[in-house]
Amino acid sequence: TGYITYDPGFVNTGAASSAITYIDGDAGILRYRGYPIEQLAEKSTFIEVSYLLIYGELPTEAQLADFTGRIQRHTLLHEDLKAFFSGFPRDAHPMPVLSSAVSALSTFYQDSLNPFDEPNVELSTIRLLAKVPTLAAYAYKKSVGQPLLYPDNSLGLVENFLRMTFGFPAEPYEVDPAVAKALDLLFILHADHEQNCSTSTVRLVGSSEANLFASISAGINALFGPLHGGANAAVLDMLEGIRTDGGDVASFVNRVKNKEKGVKLMGFGHRVYKNYDPRAKIIKNTADEILGKISGGDQLLDIAKALEETALSDEYFIERKLYPNVDFYTGLIYRALGFPTKFYTVLFALGRLPGWIAHWREMINDPQTKIGRPRQIYTGHAARDYRPLSER
Ligand code: CMC
Numbered sequence: 001t002g003y004i005t006y007d008p009g010f011v012n013t014g015a016a017s018s019a020i021t022y023i024d025g026d027a028g029i030l031r032y033r034g035y036p037i038e039q040l041a042e043k044s045t046f047i048e049v050s051y052l053l054i055y056g057e058l059p060t061e062a063q064l065a066d067f068t069g070r071i072q073r074h075t076l077l078h079e080d081l082k083a084f085f086s087g088f089p090r091d092a093h094p095m096p097v098l099s100s101a102v103s104a105l106s107t108f109y110q111d112s113l114n115p116f117d118e119p120n121v122e123l124s125t126i127r128l129l130a131k132v133p134t135l136a137a138y139a140y141k142k143s144v145g146q147p148l149l150y151p152d153n154s155l156g157l158v159e160n161f162l163r164m165t166f167g168f169p170a171e172p173y174e175v176d177p178a179v180a181k182a183l184d185l186l187f188i189l190h191a192d193h194e195q196n197c198s199t200s201t202v203r204l205v206g207s208s209e210a211n212l213f214a215s216i217s218a219g220i221n222a223l224f225g226p227l228h229g230g231a232n233a234a235v236l237d238m239l240e241g242i243r244t245d246g247g248d249v250a251s252f253v254n255r256v257k258n259k260e261k262g263v264k265l266m267g268f269g270h271r272v273y274k275n276y277d278p279r280a281k282i283i284k285n286t287a288d289e290i291l292g293k294i295s296g297g298d299q300l301l302d303i304a305k306a307l308e309e310t311a312l313s314d315e316y317f318i319e320r321k322l323y324p325n326v327d328f329y330t331g332l333i334y335r336a337l338g339f340p341t342k343f344y345t346v347l348f349a350l351g352r353l354p355g356w357i358a359h360w361r362e363m364i365n366d367p368q369t370k371i372g373r374p375r376q377i378y379t380g381h382a383a384r385d386y387r388p389l390s391e392r
Contacts, residue, residue, distance in 0.1 A: 004375045011271070016203060017368065020053060020358050021194040025272035030279065032192055033057070041282050046187040047071070047157055050129060050354035053192050054361065068156075074130035075151035075160065077138070078108045085142045094139035094346045095224040101135045102128070103217035112211050115364050124212045125357050132353055133157060136346050137164035143342070158184045161350070166338060179337050182290045183347075186330060189279040190351025192358065198222040198229065202356045203363045204372040212360055219356045220349050226266070229327075229348040233341045235267040236331040239300045242307070249306045257316045265311060267328030274321035283329045291336050301332050 007013045022031045030037040033052050040049055044058075051059045051067050059067060084104060088097050105127065106112060112124045134151055141148050141164075149164045159175040162183070167173030193199070201222040206215040223229035242252050255263045270277060291298050308324055311317045327348075334344045363369050 004377065006377050009271075010200070015200065015372070016195060016359075016363065017366070018194060018359065018362060019056070020355070020362060021192045023194055023272055025270070025274050028273060028275035028278050028281075030193075037189065037278055038282065041185055041188055044188060046184045046191070046351075049188050049191050053354045053358040054125065070126045071130045071157065072153040074127050075134050075153060077131060077134055081105075081108060082138070082148065085138050085148070088142065090143065090145065092143070093224075094136070094143060094343055095220065095230075095349070097139040097142070098132075098135055098346055098349060099217045099220035099224075101139070102132065102213055102220060105131065105213040106211055109213070112213060115206070115209050115211055121212060121361065121364070125361070128212065128216060128353060128357060129157075133161040133350060134164060136350055137161055139346065140165050140339075140343055143340075156180075158187070178290070182286070182333060182337065185286065186283070186333065186347065187351035189282060189326060190348055190355075192352070192355030196228065197225070198352065199356055199359050202360050206360045206363050207369060207372040209364075212357065215360050216353070216356050219352075223349055223352065224345060229345045229352070231266050231325070231327040232331045232334070232344040232348060235304075235327055236300070236335065236341050236344070238266045239303050239307075239332075242303050243300065247303060249303065249310050253307070253310050253314060257314070265307070265317075265322070267331075268311060268317070268324055269320070269322045270325045273323060273325065276323045277325045279326040280324040280328055283326065283333070284324070287329045287333055290333055298332060298336060300335075304329065304332060 005013070020033065022034070023029065032040060032049065033056055035044075035052070035058075040052075044052075047068060048059060048064060051064065081101065081104060084101055085097070088100075109124065109127060111117075111120050112127075115121065138148050147169055149167055149169055151160050152163055153160070155163060155175070158180050162175050162180060163173045195203075198219040202215045202219040205218040206212070226234045238252075242249060245252070252263075253265070256265045287301065291301055308328070311322070316322075330348075331341070331344050334347055335341070339347065
């Protein structure tokens with residue numbers, strides 16, 4: 001069947017054509033639908049960026065109001081879906097809780113099963129954008145043993161999520177605008193990143209014509225791994241480990257360079273960026289400000305800065321073009337906002353959701369889409385004859 005290219009990890013394989021996100025990894029450039037990430041970070045909002053990614057253009061005022069209103073109408077979960085949260089162990093990691101709950105949406109919304117039914121794909125899109133923050137907040141409440149809160153649809157998407165996460169039923173909850181703004185910015189920076197592991201997973205699962213909920217659930221599971229979205233939590237564990245060991249950054253860097261098993265500089269390196277990750281640059285600039293405002297400084301931030309400085313001037317990292325990626329500073333900010341480490345990757349999933357949806361919709365509408373079906377180089381036995389049990 002012809003010539004097969006061997007490309008483990010798809011380092012050189014273009015598996016899709018896409019008009020959503022542009023990255024120049026050597027120059028450190030990232031644009032959503034042509035707009036530089038720096039401008040979107042400074043001037044836009046997460047809901048506006050979600051619209052941009054999914055529909056291709058920034059919304060007009062009327063379009064934004066309509067989009068926001070439709071999302072607000074769908075934030076409630078089916079009461080029966082809430083039962084899921086009592087079924088999981090109390091100390092369950094919130095990522096598999098989230099992916100299971102998103103997968104379960106297909107069972108509640110059976111009108112979503114046909115991926116070519118455009119009105120229902122649109123409805124599934126809105127349902128996801130509206131319900132995933134509620135699901136994420138419930139996963140959090142479950143993990144801390146607190147009662148679930150219904151959404152308050154007079155609030156914006158991020159404010160509503162914060163209230164459902166940190167509020168209590170009988171008490172008013174004042175959303176801190178600095179916290180909401182910080183989270184909104186982080187969501188913008190995570191909203192899309194072309195063919196990363198989770199987005200490629202969403203496209204691959206979707207290429208079999210599985211529905212949007214099933215495909216997004218698969219994407220959440222791909223994001224869970226520490227080399228991908230799980231890196232933001234792994235960075236915090238690493239920084240805390242260094243602090244416990246007395247804060248000796250240089251000796252930790254030496255362990256990384258000696259390739260000690262399981263010791264990597266988490267939050268460093270990227271398949272595409274061979275330059276400073278532009279998202280990390282924006283986060284670094286705001287980390288100080290946000291951390292100063294919210295928590296009055298953080299010792300782990302000092303360790304992170306020392307680690308970055310040491311690595312950036314070290315031959316090992318220079319040679320390999322290893323720079324901080326988006327996950328290097330985000331955990332510190334999430335920590336300052338009050339989230340436990342286990343929850344950081346859920347926040348990444350909330351941010352990446354519109355990107356996954358945009359890619360699934362682009363894939364399903366692309367006449368060139370075929371079922372994703374890689375080939376392999378077979379390395380097993382040549383043909384051999386079966387031997388009965390008594391002769392083995
Ligand atoms: N610490 C130490 N060495 C590293 C690191 C690191 N973080 N990243 C790459 N290297 C080394 C690697 O050992 C290899 O060295 P050598 O040539 O001597 O074998 C060289 O750099 C090239 O690395 P690679 O593993 O071939 O690169 P990749 O493109 O396959 O992997 C990566 C990219 C992001 C998985 C990897 O850099 C990594 O594991 N980083 C740490 C985890 C992390 O921060 N992930 C978040 C990525 S960004 C956002 C997201 O996707 O969530």
